[in-house]
Amino acid sequence: MNIVGINQIPGMLSWTHDSSSALVANGKIVAAAEEERFSRLRHHRGYPHQSSAFCLTQGKINLKDVDYIGVPYNPYAFLKHPNLRLESIARNLFNMAACWHYARRMRKEAGARTIFVPHHVAHAASAFYGSGFEKANILTVDGSGETESFAFFVGDSNGIRRVWDIPLSGFFSGGKWRSIGLIYTSVTSLLNLGVNGEGKTMGLASYGKPEYDFSDILNIQSHTNYRIDRRRLLERYGHLQRKESESLTQEHKNLAASLQHALERSIVNLAHEAFQYNGIKNFCLAGGVTLNCNTNSEILKQDFCDALFIQPAANDGGIALGAALEVAARKGEPATDALENAYLGPEFSNEAIEAVLSGAKVKYHKEDTIAQAAARLINEGKIVAWFQGRMEMGPRALGNRSILADPSVLGMDEKINTFVKHRESWRPFAPSVIEEAAPTYFEGVEKASKKSPYMLHTFYVKEEYSSAFPAITHVDGSSRIQTVRRDQNERYYDLLKALEAINGHPMVLNTSFNDKGEPIVCTPQDALRCFFATGMDALAIGDFIVEKSS
Ligand SMILES: [Fe+2]
Numbered sequence: 342m343n344i345v346g347i348n349q350i351p352g353m354l355s356w357t358h359d360s361s362s363a364l365v366a367n368g369k370i371v372a373a374a375e376e377e378r379f380s381r382l383r384h385h386r387g388y389p390h391q392s393s394a395f396c397l398t399q400g401k402i403n404l405k406d407v408d409y410i411g412v413p414y415n416p417y418a419f420l421k422h423p424n425l426r427l428e429s430i431a432r433n434l435f436n437m438a439a440c441w442h443y444a445r446r447m448r449k450e451a452g453a454r455t456i457f458v459p460h461h462v463a464h465a466a467s468a469f470y471g472s473g474f475e476k477a478n479i480l481t482v483d484g485s486g487e488t489e490s491f492a493f494f495v496g497d498s499n500g501i502r503r504v505w506d507i508p509l510s511g512f513f514s515g516g517k518w519r520s521i522g523l524i525y526t527s528v529t530s531l532l533n534l535g536v537n538g539e540g541k542t543m544g545l546a547s548y549g550k551p552e553y554d555f556s557d558i559l560n561i562q563s564h565t566n567y568r569i570d571r572r573r574l575l576e577r578y579g580h581l582q583r584k585e586s587e588s589l590t591q592e593h594k595n596l597a598a599s600l601q602h603a604l605e606r607s608i609v610n611l612a613h614e615a616f617q618y619n620g621i622k623n624f625c626l627a628g629g630v631t632l633n634c635n636t637n638s639e640i641l642k643q644d645f646c647d648a649l650f651i652q653p654a655a656n657d658g659g660i661a662l663g664a665a666l667e668v669a670a671r672k673g674e675p676a677t678d679a680l681e682n683a684y685l686g687p688e689f690s691n692e693a694i695e696a697v698l699s700g701a702k703v704k705y706h707k708e709d710t711i712a713q714a715a716a717r718l719i720n721e722g723k724i725v726a727w728f729q730g731r732m733e734m735g736p737r738a739l740g741n742r743s744i745l746a747d748p749s750v751l752g753m754d755e756k757i758n759t760f761v762k763h764r765e766s767w768r769p770f771a772p773s774v775i776e777e778a779a780p781t782y783f784e785g786v787e788k789a790s791k792k793s794p795y796m797l798h799t800f801y802v803k804e805e806y807s808s809a810f811p812a813i814t815h816v817d818g819s820s821r822i823q824t825v826r827r828d829q830n831e832r833y834y835d836l837l838k839a840l841e842a843i844n845g846h847p848m849v850l851n852t853s854f855n856d857k858g859e860p861i862v863c864t865p866q867d868a869l870r871c872f873f874a875t876g877m878d879a880l881a882i883g884d885f886i887v888e889k890s891s
Contacts, residue, residue, distance in 0.1 A: 473679025
């Protein structure tokens with residue numbers, strides 16, 4: 342059975358972002374990718390033409406072979422939590438018509454049935470069916486689904502069952518005031534950290550103290566006892582609005598820290614409430630808010646949490662996959678294999694790469710052992726772009742479309758921020774480290790049963806290494822690590838082992854292979870454009886090395 346996931350369909354009023362596609366065939370995840378990687382438009386909105394074509398090619402099928410299309414949107418959701426504003430009614434009716442039209446067209450053109458999966462169910466499925474857990478509590482937290490920004494599900498062999506959620510607004514409210522994710526977005530906007538700059542707000546929080554009162558802005562004790570009110574935020578802290586030309590003050594940092602503290606407490610309380618409901622100690626998280634590594638790590642620290650799984654595209658970039666996985670489960674072919682890596686995108690052969698390099702009249706040479714060659718360059722203090730294998734799904738580069746450097750070099754973080762990523766000098770970087778070596782360097786990794794393969798947890802650098810890796814140690818001593826096993830990514834693992842052989846540490850600074858404002862590179866052409874437009878020293882692409890003359 343071939344099931345394609347599509348986020349989003351044509352004609353809908355564009356309330357969603359991170360368009361993406363996925364293919365699940367015979368209970369196996371075959372392909373998944375965000376449309377932005379192909380269109381080169383960050384957080385692409387609209388129909389995912391190119392990523393859906395890639396998924397079919399990867400599965401060696403065409404549209405006529407597709408049995409079901411899973412769409413992560415429920416056109417009837419508004420009937421559960423109705424909003425009686427005229428604008429909301431009109432939008433829902435319009436989207437209902439678009440869904441109906443799309444389903445009819447796909448039935449006619451492809452012979453495929455379209456199944457609409459609620460947004461948060463798609464988030465939940467994207468996490469649960471990749472977790473490898475037999476039973477888990479699933480929390481989904483984001484800016485907005487159809488009618489909620491938080492939902493709690495239980496997943497087991499019977500599938501996924503919604504237990505409760507928190508509605509976004511009342512009958513006549515128009516502003517999604519009760520959205521957990523949009524409160525984070527609003528603070529990001531007050532701090533002028535850019536559209537989709539929530540990760541910057543989290544990074545900034547480490548520089549501040551939680552001195553501001555969020556008790557009636559974001560304060561969740563349980564799903565029935567909460568204060569979530571974005572209006573109060575603007576009323577109370579609107580005066581802290583930062584102009585782009587202004588530098589970040591301690592007040593700004595404290596505001597970010599206060600928000601982060603409120604979020605962590607709220608999500609931990611929701612997780613605890615889920616545990617009290619059924620005693621299950623396995624947790625899955627999904628939704629854009631769960632890219633917040635510090636909150637995830639707070640959950641992991643709790644006694645009521647034994648194991649935690651967060652899928653790599655926890656944001657809306659992963660709901661096409663979630664919709665496909667949910668449809669697969671409903672149709673009797675659930676994907677039960679744990680998602681062991683995120684490499685579900687396109688790859689390019691050495692022949693294809695060499696054709697691009699020679700076509701661009703670039704000087705290059707071939708290496709027999711590219712991992713060792715790249716490790717030598719990194720050890721010399723070079724900034725190395727690393728383009729290998731299938732592209733990662735999700736917002737983090739995980740060792741196939743990455744920029745790498747030596748984490749022990751003082752000032753390397755500032756250098757990359759300034760000359761490669763062209764962004765604020767205080768932005769932190771993360772390391773990749775061999776899984777078995779991670780407990781040597783970081784506190785508490787042992788508790789993460791699945792370790793941290795998707796860079797979605799933070800751990801504190803151990804005392805004895807507190808000054809050894811300045812380029813990946815955040816101001817508060819934490820680090821958002823990626824653990825790597827050989828079976829997850831052999832070539833990247835070899836690179837880390839080669840570094841260990843040279844300098845004693847199987848660890849590298851890893852940041853996404855892109856410049857400010859652009860999506861992570863997808864093709865060799867994207868890689869060359871980004872490499873030559875930024876201050877990187879070398880590019881390891883397939884078996885080839887391209888170096889800039891010094
Ligand atoms: Fe979402």
